[in-house]
Amino acid sequence: MTTTPTTTPRWTNWVGNQSFTPRQMIEIQAEEEIAPLIAQAAAEGIGVRTPGTGHSFTPIVETEGLLLDLSRLRGILSIDRERRQVTAWPKTTVGDFGDPLWEAGLALNNQGDIDTQAIAGAIATATHGSGLRLPNFSATLVGGRFVDGLGNVVEVSAEENADVLPALQTSLGLLGLMTRLTIQVAPAYELHATHLLLPYEALIERFDEFVHNYRSFAFFWLPSDASAPLYCLDKGQADDCVIKLYQQATPDTPREGLPDNQRIDRSYRIYPMHYDPNFHEVEYFLPMPHAREILCEMRKLMQRWLPLSVYPLEIRT
Numbered sequence: 381m382t383t384t385p386t387t388t389p390r391w392t393n394w395v396g397n398q399s400f401t402p403r404q405m406i407e408i409q410a411e412e413e414i415a416p417l418i419a420q421a422a423a424e425g426i427g428v429r430t431p432g433t434g435h436s437f438t439p440i441v442e443t444e445g446l447l448l449d450l451s452r453l454r455g456i457l458s459i460d461r462e463r464r465q466v467t468a469w470p471k472t473t474v475g476d477f478g479d480p481l482w483e484a485g486l487a488l489n490n491q492g493d494i495d496t497q498a499i500a501g502a503i504a505t506a507t508h509g510s511g512l513r514l515p516n517f518s519a520t521l522v523g524g525r526f527v528d529g530l531g532n533v534v535e536v537s538a539e540e541n542a543d544v545l546p547a548l549q550t551s552l553g554l555l556g557l558m559t560r561l562t563i564q565v566a567p568a569y570e571l572h573a574t575h576l577l578l579p580y581e582a583l584i585e586r587f588d589e590f591v592h593n594y595r596s597f598a599f600f601w602l603p604s605d606a607s608a609p610l611y612c613l614d615k616g617q618a619d620d621c622v623i624k625l626y627q628q629a630t631p632d633t634p635r636e637g638l639p640d641n642q643r644i645d646r647s648y649r650i651y652p653m654h655y656d657p658n659f660h661e662v663e664y665f666l667p668m669p670h671a672r673e674i675l676c677e678m679r680k681l682m683q684r685w686l687p688l689s690v691y692p693l694e695i696r697t
Contacts (some may be wrong), residue, residue: 391447393434395657400439402429402447409452411559418557419531421446428529430557432501433473435494437660440505440552448557454498457560459484465522467562470500477565478648487568490514490596491651492696500558506550509651510626510696511596512668517563518549524561537562570629571595571650575622575641580679583621587672591697596626600692601675603682607692612654622692626650659691668697 389405392398403426408414421428427445434441441447453469455476460466461484466477474488475495481487490509497507499517508516523537526548534556536544548555578586580601590597600622602608608616616622629644638644666674675695682689 389447391431391434391441393431393436393441395437395660397437397660398434398439398442400442400444402443403445405447405449407449407451411453414448414557414559415527415531415533417446417448417531418527418529422530428557429553430470432471432498432504433496435497435501436505437662450498450500453559456480459486461485464565464567465562466565467524467560468499469560470558471498473498474502475648475652478646481565482568482646482648485568486565487647489520489564489566490516491648493651493653494655495648495652499563500561503549503561503563504551504553504558508696509596510598510624512591512697514596520563520565521545521549522562522564524548524558526556526558528556533559569647570633570644571647572627572629572633572644573642573650574625574627576625577616578621578623580619580621583623584672584676590623590625591668591671594625595628596697597624598694598696599623600694601679602692603686604690606690610656610658610690611692611694612656613692671695671697 390399390401391405406417418428427443428448429441429443429445430448430450431441450471454471455469456472457467457469459480464486466481466486468477473496474491477488490511492507492509502517503521506516506518523545525533525535527533534541534544536548544555583599600611600613602616602618602620602622605618607618608614608622613622633644635644643650678693682693
């Protein structure tokens, strides 16, 4: 490659379980630089990857070739209030959308526990929050621009290359490099958050109630007395469940005199929680009709075969 690299780099993800040294790392200064670099890499038979903010636990970014740093391509490009759509640079974080969308009377449809992921990475890997009737980030992508593996710039929308959109929504970076993207958003909303601490058996008895009666329901099962602090949870002993219940607040939702375990705020201020980067994680997708049965079997398995396990098990619907 003819472009001067930054330094001899070693890239590491946020928890430190993935680390590698690419052949070259280049910090992109402008969108126009990307296509020629990918075209040149293709001509030389060199692979190209780009990291988001490193919030995957897998080697999805690893390459022996060229690593493109898009840190300067961050921020909101435009907001269409009528269509409820927002266009942003790929390195814009989930948290970056909060204030600008709120000022436009809009909000992200849903979020997960962490809001520091880059939006392009969140979409490419189908990052999601909780809630049976809510879309993941991939489902909100309605258009954008990417550079394919040969260096061609491709525009995607409902009117142009619409057949490519479903593949682009969860591409894992295999179609090319996203340089800008447009997502569908929702009218601004507040959330009424309730946090409960219940023994596992009590949680299971109310499982269907929590799943169907709340906008969003998630919980941590604590296998050990030492589990709660590992995920920065305030309290809980072995076999307790730390529960998060979110309901959309309405104008007549009481705001005064809330119990200590409840709060109401803008949606993007409720969703995130703090995690120390001290764990490795794998996620399984399970059929909802069998969720309760599977959870009970998982608990039995861990208690019998992994009695020293301390890390919480997180369940999201």
